[in-house]
Amino acid sequence: MNLSERDLLYNWHPYTQHKTAAIHPAIVKGKGALLWDEHGKEFIDAIASWWVNPFGHSNTVIAEAIYQQLTTLEHVLFGGFTHDKAVLLSEKLIPLLPSNQKKLFYSDNGSTAVEVALKGAFQYYYNKGIKKTKFIAFEDAFHGDTFGAMAASGITFYSEAFQGAMLEVTRIPVPTKGKETETLAQLQALVESKDYAAFIFEPLVLGAAGMVMYAPEVLDQMIAMCRAHDVFTIADEVMTGFGKTGKTFACDYLMHQPDMMCLSKALTGGTIPMAITSFSQEIYDGFYDNDVNKALFHGHTFTANPTGCAAALASIDLLLTPEMQNHISRIHLRHLDFETKIKNHPRVKTTRVLGVIFALEIRTDSEESYYGTLRNKLYHFFIEKGIILRPVANTIYVLPPYIITDTQLQNVYETIEKALEIV
Structure with a gap:
């Protein structure tokens, strides 16, 4: 059995209904804004692992x-x-x-x-x-x-x-x-x-x-x-x-x-x-x-x-280093640019930006539940594409590590654009 299968034998995960949940990818390595699973698949950690990891995985200073x-x-x-x-x-x-x-x-x-x-x-x-x-x-x-x-x-x-x-x-x-x-x-x-x-x-x-x-x-x-x-x-x-x-x-x-x-x-x-x-x-x-x-x-x-x-x-x-403060400002400006590009998309209801936080609310015909069908569809789409995002109902948000590169951030934005075409 691989790690993900062995995990199911004993581990009870947070906020998870295990009877209906998909198998959990097993992460074995992280560096910067990237994570890798046991099969070598690469993920961009676009939410800093629940907002805790601003300086990247395996940061040598810390x-x-x-x-x-x-x-x-x-x-x-x-x-x-x-x-x-x-x-x-x-x-x-x-x-x-x-x-x-x-x-x-x-x-x-x-x-x-x-x-x-x-x-x-x-x-x-x-x-x-x-x-x-x-x-x-x-x-x-x-x-x-x-x-x-x-x-x-x-x-x-x-x-x-x-x-x-x-x-x-x-x-x-x-x-x-x-x-x-x-x-x-x-x-x-x-x-x-x-x-x-x-x-x-x-x-x-x-x-x-x-x-x-x-x-x-x-x-x-x-x-x-x-x-x-x-x-x-x-x-x-x-x-x-x-x-x-x-x-x-x-x-x-x-x-x-x-x-x-x-x-x-x-x-x-x-x-x-x-x-x-x-x-x-x-x-x-x-x-x-x-x-x-x-x-x-x-x-x-x-x-x-x-x-x-x-x-x-x-x-x-x-x-507090100038380098990290510059990263925060850089991400904020990139978010604003993406907001300008995406806010008039027909599937976008609202957008919000503050600091390194970007949020986009998808226009829907009915109210979406917190862990509803749309959210789950989006979550699995992002995982398939190698992007870790956890939508909340019909809201997609990005809150990345400050050291995320412009190329990685652009990948996240483009994947969000693709997601809007499948909802």
Whole structure:
């Protein structure tokens, strides 16, 4: 049996109905923006392996940082101890974040970063003797699969089996063009009720919803509205962070600063799972007390893993180089050129571009389900052509590694054009 066949014997894959799913290609090698399967077939990784790999596969700079760390200190518990890489990473990251972010809490992945933020907001008010147990989130948001993060997410089929067992979350429309007034009015009514601990949002781009985008100006108004009514704001930058929107963080487009930020995915350059939740001093001070019961009792075995921290340090250094910033600008301009070419195609309903993110919505006669027939047809078409893209319902998006070549990117665009002819 080959690897793909052996995989079926024991492995349960994420977001997969195995009874109807096709066999999974077995990837054995990666370099740059390319991956190869066990049969030697080449794929362009046009979504940076779920948005985590901005600097290319098998990046030698990050690999060397990991190797050096593994030969020095692979791991030490962070409960009761610290180490140089966690200190260095915090010192490097804090100046890059909004100026009100003062404390970093390490965890394992984007979902747990969100979980820590939700618990931080919830317990802050509990510590103060104030009952605020509800949250506000966008419709169609996605924040993760752990219970708190799942509750904050609005894509219902992910969470419908668990309704009644989660945090109470009120959803408001995404303030896309034309919906800003409706969204602001609903948020105003909610924050005035005094029941809500925090508003969690994906800043400017809702990734899993199909790269739905909205303007920084309306988000600024929403953050100001929350602050005026003592509702914390949580920016989930798990997808948007580390250059995806053209700036280091999507929050860099804002005038107002969130109280908390959630970071993961590209944090370690796609190498080692790690996440960070950042907090304002105000929130940290809500736990700083002689009473031990007011501490944030949350932790992970691999919290602030030194090897992950070493990878993150190397990853941030790479991101800030002029070469990498030029790559981000280059991809953005190529996306804009492709948008100009394709937006008037008869099968194209809308297009969207922000930073290295390009999204195209296909015109359909009926509403497409998230993992529906059209999506599956497109996904398998791209795989057959050697392009890794994961359409969302009738939306095709491209979010490539920053080091993708112009030739590879052109291949992706041309394959999308071909896909429009088969739908």
